[in-house]
Structure formats: structure tokens, C-alpha cells
Amino acid sequence: MGAVLDGHAEVPKGTGRRNYDSACAAAGQLGLMSLYETLFAQCDVATSQLLVTEFDFRTPERRRHLRYTTSTMLKLGVVPILNENDAVSGNEGYEADGMFSDNDGLAALVAEQMNAKMLILLTDVEGVYNKHPDEEGAKIFHTFDPNRHELMIGEKSAGGRGGMGAKIRAASRAVSGGVPSVVIASGLNPYSIERIVCGERVGTMFCANPGLYEDSDDEEDADDMIVRQAEMARVGGRALCALDSEERAGILRKVAEALLAKSPEITVANERDIKAAKANNIAPALLNRLKLTKDKIKVLAEGITSLADGEEPLSKCNSRLEVQEGLVLKQITSPIGVLLIVFESRPDSLPQIASLAIRSGNGLLLKGGKEAEHSNACLHRIIVDAVAEGSKGRVPRDCIGLVTSRAAVGELLKLDHLIDLVIPRGSGSLVNHIKVNYPSACNAAETILIHKALLEEGAGTCSQVVRALHSAGVTVLGGPRAVDLGVVGGDKISPGFKTEYGDLTVSLEIVDSVEAALDHIQRFGSSHTETIVTEDQDVAKMFLETVDSACVFHNASTRFSDGYRFGLGAEVGVSTGRIHARGPVGVEGLLTTKWVLRSHGETAHTVGKKDPYSLKPMDLEAGAW
Known part of the structure; x- marks a missing residue:
């Protein structure tokens, strides 16, 4: 139907639905295939067009020709786009004796003929529901069993x-017809196909033995449990807000004490995760992030204690305005509500985020990541127990939920x-002395840009920098100019300046000027942290004012980009966005504001008539109101 719709704009209205649609299909095919060709060309993929009718499936010989052509295209790396030849088929759909009546039926026939391992049918909803998706109580069938599931089918698309x-x-x-599995999923989600191929539970699956895969009572119970966890987190958040500042600070001190007291228990759980990770050949960088040592736990506890000793973040007055005498409006900080934090295999994130x-x-x-399953479970239990104890039962343990499904x-x-x-929390001094410090961290240097003037021999030269990196065990991969100029060997080519290595590897490139460096950062930077090493104060000032990243440093290691080192006590992560919170996100990044207005019974009508609005700013500290 795509070609028919495309052709409506090209063909004047005629008489007879069938003849008109056929003419539109003929006119619309060019535009439709041009669109396909353009989109696939952006990915350097060639396409071909195969127009078929039901007669191409009627005889073994024609089916064999179709299989041969399609297989040949695939072997040549060309994507065959099959469509019904509406221009000659005259198919208006739902014909009792037809081989197929729509593109879904055509897709099923082609998958069957090609012995496909899987067929994916894309639609405008997430999958097959028991009722219309917009209706209350609508639930998706992740595996469809025609003998078990009842559903109401809505109207077809217009x-x-x-x-x-x-x-x-x-x-x-x-x-x-022998296709092992068929999945109906949303075509509006650009990641649907990738997620299905990777084995994720997306959309609704059809298969020969649905009983082996169908949604079990346990899975349905798990979905209900997720809802309950979210509901209880909201209840727990309100209970926290009902406490005063010192009571919440007291809970944090209990958490810090519990982490230190139970550090042997934590490290034992962590060792189970480390052992499993090594058995699964996890990358060294991820293994470093997974490790929880006694020293790490001590630093976590210190950060949490620092957070408890810090300024009260809630109900902090940002502005205070006298709207009219006796009518005072102020803006105060307040919690956002319920937070969902999805973090990678870094169990040390859990106590920071919870605090x-x-x-x-x-x-x-x-x-959390599945690699830290035992560590996360242990930490979560210790923390929620401390919450219950520190609040004397006033705050439920469920204020912090750990999702494991x-x-x-x-x-x-x-x-x-x-x-x-x-x-979502995930991964993103030179010249005379270079120190390597925890390259798995997201604030570790990934790319080094060197001014071309330092290619000359002498103190502080480019070669000195490269030697210092090598002596520190760092693998240096060169950009195009660094390789051409012989700074880095031709066998050490950087895979790209957006690469995040997470280990002792950096990309190195030569630039002509600070302006060229700024252009490079604008093009390839992650907006996380940038630093400049220079004695030229004017250049440093230009760099600090021009670079648009969350953190910008002068003569300082990028490793300083950290919530603990910024005095935040702990951090949720480092935000590279430009709205609400930026850089290391501490407690203030988890707050919003609300407006509070108090009066003596005035209404907007009476205030407007009595006196003009004064709208006078007031001292934030002047009295309770």
C-alpha cells in the first residue's frame, strides 16, 4: 500500500477504485524505491527491488526462481526489497482464494520460502495486547498462545x-510453514530489530511451542512486583521528606557505619562476582570497575558522612517576594520524587546513589549490571537495614528498591x-611527568592533542611526552597527522577520536593551533571533561571560556572531575547534558523547586482591587516568611 499512497499525489482522481489504485501504485513505486535507496545508501548498503504477485507463489518453478534471485542478492550483499506489484495484481485484499492479501501475508510467504530463521513484523504499537493498548488494564503478550490468550482486535490502519x-x-x-519464530514489535522504536536479534524480550513472539516460552505466572508476578517496587519507593520518598534534616543525616551516618562494619561481608560477595567475571573473560577495564576493596568502602563511607554533615538541601529558599503586604511568595527546593538509576557494573555506585x-x-x-549481582544485593540489604534502624522504622526499607528482573x-x-x-549511568600531567591513575574511570584521559611547535627537539617536546606515556605503560595510538609525521608508528593507528578505551590506551594527534584544538573538541569531544596544559595565561583563559563541556580545567588532571573531589560527598554520575544538572551530579542535581504562597485569606480578585501589586523582593533570611 506504500506505493499506492505515494502515487496518490501524482495521479489525478479517476473512476473505479481498482483501476485508480493500480495507476497510483505504478506512479508511486519510483518514489518509494528512491526513498529506500537513499536511506540504505546512508549506510553504504545496496538495494534491489522485487515486485511479485500471488502467481509467483503458485508453482514450484516460480517459487524456485524467486528463492534463487533473493538468495543471490543476499550473497552479493544487496538487500532485496520485496513488495506486491499492485500495478498489475488488482489485489484489494481479503480475497478468499488469494495467496496473500497484504504485506504481512507476503512477508509470511517469503519467510517460509526462504527458510528464514525469524520473521519480524513491525507495527505502530509495542506488540499484541489483550485489548486496545490505550485501554485501562491493557497488557502485552510477550509470547502468544492462540489456545490460551484471548484478545480484541481493533480497526486496521487507515x-x-x-x-x-x-x-x-x-x-x-x-x-x-516452518519459520521457527515470528515477532510482532513496534516499528516506531528504532532499536526494535537490534534488540530482537540480540535476544531481548521485545514485542510479541509466535512460535511452534509457545508453552515453552509463554508468559508464566512468575513473569506476570514479576511485572506486578516492579509496579509495587515503584509504588513503595514513592511512599518511602514521602516518609523521608517527613523527617527533619538531622534525622535524615542520622540515617546516612548509620549507613556509613554499617558499610564499614560489614566490609568483610561486602568483599566476600564482591569476590563471587569477580570470580564469575573472570570465568566469563570480562574485559580488564570492566573488571577494575567491578572490584570493591576495603579502601574503596572506606572512601564511600567518608563520602556519605561528608554528605550527612553538609548543608540541608530541602526547603532551601531560592527567592522570596512580597506580592502585596501580607502576601508572600517564595521558591524552595524540593525532591524530584522517584528516581530510576540504571548503572553499569560498578557496585560502588550503589551506596553513593542511595545516600x-x-x-x-x-x-x-x-x-545494576548483572556482573555485580552479589555485590549489589549485599550492599542494598546493608543500606536498607540501616535506613530502617536509623529512622526507627519511620522510613520503610522499600524506599530504595533493587530491581533484579x-x-x-x-x-x-x-x-x-x-x-x-x-x-542512565555509564561509561564515557603531561610534558615532564605523567602519572597513570585508574584508567577505567570515566574521567580518565582518552585523547591527547599536542601543538605542532612541540615537534621540535628540546625541553617539553612531543617526543618527551610520548616517551613518558610509554614508560607509564600507556599504548599510544596516533591520529592521521601523528602517524604521517612519524610521532606514532604506522601500526598504531587510532580507531577514532570518539573511542572510549577504559584502559591504558590513548589517542594522540597533532594540531596547528589552539583554535584547531577547540574545533577538534567541538567535533569529537564527549562534553564530559577537557583540560589544557599550558603556561600561556591568555590561551588558558580562551580555552576555559570557549570549551563547552561539563568540566573545563587548566593544568589539572581530568581525574579531578569527580563528585567526591568536588566536595559533593557522593555523585549519581557525571551529566554531559545542558539542562537541570551538569558535571558531577550531587544532591542538588536531584532536586527541583516549588512555589509556596501564604496569605491571610486574600483572593486574586480582592488583591487586584485593594492595592497595586508591590512585587518587592525580600531578604531570604528575613524571618520564616
Whole structure:
């Protein structure tokens, strides 16, 4: 139907639906294929067009020709785009004796003929639901069993012959024809196909033995548990807000004490994760991030204690205004609500994030990497026990929930009415003396730009820098100019300036000027942290004022970009965005504001008539109101 719709703009209205649609299909095919060709060309992929009718599937000989042509295209790396030849087929759909009546049916036939391992049918909803997706109580079937599931089919799309009913029939037909699995998923999500191929539970799957994969009661219970966790996190957040500053600070001190007292228990759990990670040949950089040592736990406890001793973040007055005599308006800080933090395999993130949520009065849901499963579970238990003890039972342990279900993140992201903010936390001195310090950290240097003037021999030369890096065990990979100029060997070529290595590897390039360096940063930088090493104060000033990153330094290591070193006590992560919070995100980054107005019974009508609005700024500290 795509070609028909495309042709409506080209062909004047005629008489007869069938003849008109056929003419539109003929006119629209050029535009449709031009669009496909343009889009695939952006990925350097060649395409071909195969227009078929039901007669191409009627005889073994024609089916054999179709299989041969399609297979040949695939072997040559050309993507075959199959479509019904609406210009000559005259197919208006749903013909009782037809081989297929829409593109879903055609897709099922082609998958069957090509012995495909999987067929993916894309639609405008997440999958097959028990009722219309917009209705209350609508639930997706992750595995469809026609003998077990009942559903109500809505109307088909206005622009095509198919609809969800057609997709279900096509999926069932493909499975009956020998296709191992068919998935109906959202075509509006650009990652649907990738996620399906990677084995994630996306959309609705059809298969020959749905009983082996169908949604079990345990899975349904798990979905309900996720909702309950989010609900309890909101309840817990409100309980935290009901405490005064010193009470919340007291909870944090209990958390810090518990971490230190139970550090042997934590390290034992961490060793289980380390052992499993090594057995699975996890990358060294990830292994470094996974490790929890006694010293790391001590630093965590110190950071949490520092946070407890810090200034109270809630109800802090940002502005105070006399609207009119006796009518005072002020803006104060308040919690965001319920936070969902999805973090990588860094168990030391969990205590930091939890402590920030407690201090800021937010409910919290945590989803950590599976590699840190035992460490996260141990830390979570210790922390929520400390919360219950420190609050004398006034704050439920469920104020901080640990999500362990494999498919839980997708379900959590749908809970807009319960979760207010989602934060994914993941990975992103030279000349005379270079020190290497924890290259797995997200604030470790990844790219070094050297001014061309330092190619000359003498003190502080480029060669000195490279030698210092090598002596520190760093692998130096060169950019195009660094390789051409012989600074780095031709066998040590950087894979790209956006590469995040996470180990003792850096990219190195030569630039002509500070302006060229700024252009490079603008093009390839991550907006995380940039630093300049120079004795020229004017150049340093230009760099600090021009670079648009969350953290910009002069003659300082990028490793200073850290919440603990910034005096935040702990951090959720480093934000490279430009809205709300930027750089290391501490407790203030987890707050929003609200307006509070008090009067003696005035209304907008009476105030407007009595006196003009004074709108006089007031001293923030002048009295309670």
C-alpha cells in the first residue's frame, strides 16, 4: 500500500477504485524505491527491488526462481526489497482464494520460502495486547498462545489493507510453514530489530511451542512486583521528606557505619562476582570497575558522612517576594520524587546513589549490571537495614528498591505515573611527568592533542611526552597527522577520536593551533571533561571560556572531575547534558523547586482591587516568611 499512497499525489482522481489504485501504485513505486535507496545508501548498503504477485507463489518453478534471485542478492550483499506489484495484481485484499492479501501475508510467504530463521513484523504499537493498548488494564503478550490468550482486535490502519488481525494471521501462517519464530514489535522504536536479534524480550513472539516460552505466572508476578517496587519507593520518598534534616543525616551516618562494619561481608560477595567475571573473560577495564576493596568502602563511607554533615538541601529558599503586604511568595527546593538509576557494573555506585536519594528525600529504584549481582544485593540489604534502624522504622526499607528482573527496565520505563526521573549511568600531567591513575574511570584521559611547535627537539617536546606515556605503560595510538609525521608508528593507528578505551590506551594527534584544538573538541569531544596544559595565561583563559563541556580545567588532571573531589560527598554520575544538572551530579542535581504562597485569606480578585501589586523582593533570611 506504500506505493499506492505515494502515487496518490501524482495521479489525478479517476473512476473505479481498482483501476485508480493500480495507476497510483505504478506512479508511486519510483518514489518509494528512491526513498529506500537513499536511506540504505546512508549506510553504504545496496538495494534491489522485487515486485511479485500471488502467481509467483503458485508453482514450484516460480517459487524456485524467486528463492534463487533473493538468495543471490543476499550473497552479493544487496538487500532485496520485496513488495506486491499492485500495478498489475488488482489485489484489494481479503480475497478468499488469494495467496496473500497484504504485506504481512507476503512477508509470511517469503519467510517460509526462504527458510528464514525469524520473521519480524513491525507495527505502530509495542506488540499484541489483550485489548486496545490505550485501554485501562491493557497488557502485552510477550509470547502468544492462540489456545490460551484471548484478545480484541481493533480497526486496521487507515492507510493499508492489513491491521493487527492480519499480522496475527501472517505470524501464525509463517510458524505453521516452518519459520521457527515470528515477532510482532513496534516499528516506531528504532532499536526494535537490534534488540530482537540480540535476544531481548521485545514485542510479541509466535512460535511452534509457545508453552515453552509463554508468559508464566512468575513473569506476570514479576511485572506486578516492579509496579509495587515503584509504588513503595514513592511512599518511602514521602516518609523521608517527613523527617527533619538531622534525622535524615542520622540515617546516612548509620549507613556509613554499617558499610564499614560489614566490609568483610561486602568483599566476600564482591569476590563471587569477580570470580564469575573472570570465568566469563570480562574485559580488564570492566573488571577494575567491578572490584570493591576495603579502601574503596572506606572512601564511600567518608563520602556519605561528608554528605550527612553538609548543608540541608530541602526547603532551601531560592527567592522570596512580597506580592502585596501580607502576601508572600517564595521558591524552595524540593525532591524530584522517584528516581530510576540504571548503572553499569560498578557496585560502588550503589551506596553513593542511595545516600544522595536519602539526603534529598527521593524514593529510589536501582538497576545494576548483572556482573555485580552479589555485590549489589549485599550492599542494598546493608543500606536498607540501616535506613530502617536509623529512622526507627519511620522510613520503610522499600524506599530504595533493587530491581533484579532481566526484562524489568522496559517495564519500569512505562511507569510514567510512578517514576519521575530516569538516569542512565555509564561509561564515557603531561610534558615532564605523567602519572597513570585508574584508567577505567570515566574521567580518565582518552585523547591527547599536542601543538605542532612541540615537534621540535628540546625541553617539553612531543617526543618527551610520548616517551613518558610509554614508560607509564600507556599504548599510544596516533591520529592521521601523528602517524604521517612519524610521532606514532604506522601500526598504531587510532580507531577514532570518539573511542572510549577504559584502559591504558590513548589517542594522540597533532594540531596547528589552539583554535584547531577547540574545533577538534567541538567535533569529537564527549562534553564530559577537557583540560589544557599550558603556561600561556591568555590561551588558558580562551580555552576555559570557549570549551563547552561539563568540566573545563587548566593544568589539572581530568581525574579531578569527580563528585567526591568536588566536595559533593557522593555523585549519581557525571551529566554531559545542558539542562537541570551538569558535571558531577550531587544532591542538588536531584532536586527541583516549588512555589509556596501564604496569605491571610486574600483572593486574586480582592488583591487586584485593594492595592497595586508591590512585587518587592525580600531578604531570604528575613524571618520564616
